[in-house]
Amino acid sequence: DWTMGAYRDEAIRMIREQVGDAKVICGLSGGVDSSVAAVLIHEAIGDQLTCVFVDHGLLRLGEAEEVVTMFRDHYNIPLIHADESELFLGELEGVSDPETKRKTIGRLFIDVFQKYADQIEGAKFLAQGTLYPDVIESVSFSGGPSVTIKSHHNVGGLPEKMGLKLVEPLRELFKDEVRALGRELGLPQSFIGRHPFPGPGLAIRCPGEITRDKLDILRKADAVYIDQIRKHGLYDDIWQAFVAILPVRTVGVMGDGRTYDYACALRAVTSVDGMTADYYPFTHEFLGETATRIINEVNGINRVTYDITSKPPGTIEWE
Numbered sequence: 001d002w003t004m005g006a007y008r009d010e011a012i013r014m015i016r017e018q019v020g021d022a023k024v025i026c027g028l029s030g031g032v033d034s035s036v037a038a039v040l041i042h043e044a045i046g047d048q049l050t051c052v053f054v055d056h057g058l059l060r061l062g063e064a065e066e067v068v069t070m071f072r073d074h075y076n077i078p079l080i081h082a083d084e085s086e087l088f089l090g091e092l093e094g095v096s097d098p099e100t101k102r103k104t105i106g107r108l109f110i111d112v113f114q115k116y117a118d119q120i121e122g123a124k125f126l127a128q129g130t131l132y133p134d135v136i137e138s139v140s141f142s143g144g145p146s147v148t149i150k151s152h153h154n155v156g157g158l159p160e161k162m163g164l165k166l167v168e169p170l171r172e173l174f175k176d177e178v179r180a181l182g183r184e185l186g187l188p189q190s191f192i193g194r195h196p197f198p199g200p201g202l203a204i205r206c207p208g209e210i211t212r213d214k215l216d217i218l219r220k221a222d223a224v225y226i227d228q229i230r231k232h233g234l235y236d237d238i239w240q241a242f243v244a245i246l247p248v249r250t251v252g253v254m255g256d257g258r259t260y261d262y263a264c265a266l267r268a269v270t271s272v273d274g275m276t277a278d279y280y281p282f283t284h285e286f287l288g289e290t291a292t293r294i295i296n297e298v299n300g301i302n303r304v305t306y307d308i309t310s311k312p313p314g315t316i317e318w319e
């Protein structure tokens with residue numbers, strides 16, 4: 001893509017000009033935006049960039065390993081893998097209110113990020129994968145989940161608190177342009193085409209109290225569900241798909257025995273920007289096969305439901 005090639009060269013020139021020989025910290029979430037920003041900045045300034053990946057213990061199966069392998073081993077980008085799952089899960093113990101969950105995670109995220117950033121001597125800049133829609137939305141929204149999205153996603157308030165200046169090389173781009181730039185930078189399609197994943201992670205897909213036990217079950221069920229979607233060639237037609245584990249156990253029967261396990265809900269939606277969404281019209285055959293696989297392969301779930309709520313009135317996430 002000639003246009004993106006030119007954009008990339010210009011962006012690299014501007015990053016070099018802005019940063020000089022100072023050090024830059026970039027928070028990696030595993031999502032497309034921060035990944036593209038990190039690779040672009042690394043092309044511009046090499047090892048003056050250090051990435052910090054905060055693992056809050058609320059990631060999907062294999063996700064932390066994927067991120068670490070790709071950035072540290074494949075791209076050779078200096079990366080701190082901050083495994084803080086004990087801290088996050090400890091503080092979330094007994095918390096079931098959705099807003100309290102979000103606030104707890106947001107607060108810890110900032111503390112943890114700052115702790116690791118303090119270890120990087122001479123850091124003067126904080127890099128963020130802010131997109132053009134984020135720039136507009138952060139001004140126009142006042143209430144509802146969007147505020148939380150932006151304040152968490154963009155680690156709001158952190159740069160000032162840490163005395164860091166912002167580097168935001170994606171500020172003029174829309175999502176599809178970021179994907180094109182990612183391709184230009186050689187990021188694998190499997191990474192570029194990934195469904196969005198919320199900052200609070202699996203916490204908001206586990207209504208009620210979060211326990212390690214439930215998170216483990218949720219991770220396994222989600223992996224089977226996504227595998228089904230990929231196998232049927234549906235992944236790219238869907239904006240977002242995930243499993244939510246419900247805070248209720250129900251009775252079932254398996255073999256000669258009675259089971260008493262968790263129920264889960266499958267969610268899949270189509271959307272252009274996440275602001276509105278329609279539930280995805282899976283075939284009954286697909287749903288039946290997926291339910292059977294989840295119940296057979298995931299210990300701890302004996303009932304599968306499909307969420308057919310569109311947004312509005314539902315939200316995409318369960319909390």
Ligand code: XMP
Binds near residue numbers: 149150196240316
């Ligand atoms: P809702 O549930 O509000 O989600 O319909 C809309 C889109 O935003 C994502 N989302 C978040 N992303 N931090 C994020 O980075 C958050 O706190 C957050 N909450 C929701 C959600 O996954 C969907 O794509």
